[in-house]
Amino acid sequence: MRTALTIAGSDSSGGAGIQADIKTMITNGVYAMSAITALTAQNTTGVTGIMEVTPDFLGEQMDNVFTDIRPDAVKIGMVSSAALIEKIAEKLKEYQAENIVVDPVMVATSGAKLIQEDAIEALKIHLLPIATVLTPNIPEAEILSGMKIENEEAMIEAAKKISENYHCAVLCKGGHQLNDANDLLYSEGEFRWFYGKRIDNPNTHGTGCTLSSAIASNLAKGYALETSVERAKDYISGALGAMLNLGAGSGPMNHGFDLKSDFIEKCGNSQQTCENVLQRDKEV
Numbered sequence: 001m002r003t004a005l006t007i008a009g010s011d012s013s014g015g016a017g018i019q020a021d022i023k024t025m026i027t028n029g030v031y032a033m034s035a036i037t038a039l040t041a042q043n044t045t046g047v048t049g050i051m052e053v054t055p056d057f058l059g060e061q062m063d064n065v066f067t068d069i070r071p072d073a074v075k076i077g078m079v080s081s082a083a084l085i086e087k088i089a090e091k092l093k094e095y096q097a098e099n100i101v102v103d104p105v106m107v108a109t110s111g112a113k114l115i116q117e118d119a120i121e122a123l124k125i126h127l128l129p130i131a132t133v134l135t136p137n138i139p140e141a142e143i144l145s146g147m148k149i150e151n152e153e154a155m156i157e158a159a160k161k162i163s164e165n166y167h168c169a170v171l172c173k174g175g176h177q178l179n180d181a182n183d184l185l186y187s188e189g190e191f192r193w194f195y196g197k198r199i200d201n202p203n204t205h206g207t208g209c210t211l212s213s214a215i216a217s218n219l220a221k222g223y224a225l226e227t228s229v230e231r232a233k234d235y236i237s238g239a240l241g242a243m244l245n246l247g248a249g250s251g252p253m254n255h256g257f258d259l260k261s262d263f264i265e266k267c268g269n270s271q272q273t274c275e276n277v278l279q280r281d282k283e284v
């Protein structure tokens with residue numbers, strides 16, 4: 001069985017972070033492991049507390065994983081401090097980790113800041129250059145590229161700039177755009193759009209975590225980057241289209257979505273999503 005490791009923060013409400021990553025990895029057919037960077041006390045309405053682990057303890061978790069069940073892919077989510085980022089980079093290099101997906105989590109859907117200011121610089125210096133693919137949303141891509149993104153041309157320009165500056169592929173996610181939920185992949189000088197109809201679902205807690213974990217799972221299974229993104233986009237459309245509605249704020253998605261339910265009508269990739277997800281379920 002193929003394996004994946006998530007290095008991220010725990011979300012007590014189960015919608016984002018480590019919990020979303022593990023749910024996604026299991027349903028995408030890989031064995032899931034975790035190295036936890038911080039505990040957060042949060043729910044669908046907000047984050048009330050963050051307790052970081054020490055860099056040494058994070059390193060110890062990674063040592064235990066890599067020296068026993070080596071991950072075929074690694075997903076990195078919330079890492080709030082520069083010292084933790086440096087430790088992750090050191091260990092990934094030591095173990096020559098492959099298929100590294102970096103989701104540069106900065107601000108939660110609920111508005112809480114999940115990264116310290118100096119950690120953004122550490123992210124640029126230590127993690128981006130070793131990433132296989134980086135998955136910023138639009139506000140994160142604006143910070144990393146230093147430019148405003150107000151349309152699809154600017155999305156292409158920003159992704160190109162980040163990719164060239166940090167030598168990694170960039171998937172700029174369009175969930176924060178006004179119209180459709182189209183994501184742009186810029187890799188090795190080429191770009192490709194992954195189109196998605198905007199699903200009328202206010203419960204988007206953990207969409208970024210879920211998408212990056214689904215990409216990591218597919219890379220772990222040996223799919224090429226473009227195919228991994230395509231399959232991950234189908235997965236997120238299915239999970240959002242299942243219209244779970246829990247909690248008082250922006251709620252979590254349904255990872256156990258049922259293909260026979262009516263979600264196909266609601267999600268953008270329609271029949272293709274259904275076929276890809278059926279194929280995925282067969283592989284599991």
Ligand SMILES: Nc1ncnc2c1ncn2[C@@H]1O[C@H](COP(=O)(O)OP(=O)(O)OP(=O)(O)O)[C@@H](O)[C@H]1O
Pocket residue numbers: 016107108109136137138173174175176181182183196197198199200201204205206207208209211233236237240
């Ligand atoms: N309403 C929606 N309908 C369809 N797809 C969506 C919707 N919202 C987000 N997505 C998709 O979900 C994925 C995550 O995108 P988004 O831009 O929301 O990331 P994010 O802001 O990092 O997520 P998070 O909410 O976890 O912070 C992308 O593939 C995006 O296109």
Ligand SMILES: Cc1ncc(COP(=O)(O)O)c(N)n1
Pocket residue numbers: 008009010011016017018040077078105107108109110204205206207208209
């Ligand atoms: C531990 C953790 N990691 C990531 C997010 C971002 O997810 P979202 O933007 O959907 O709140 C979060 N809220 N909590």
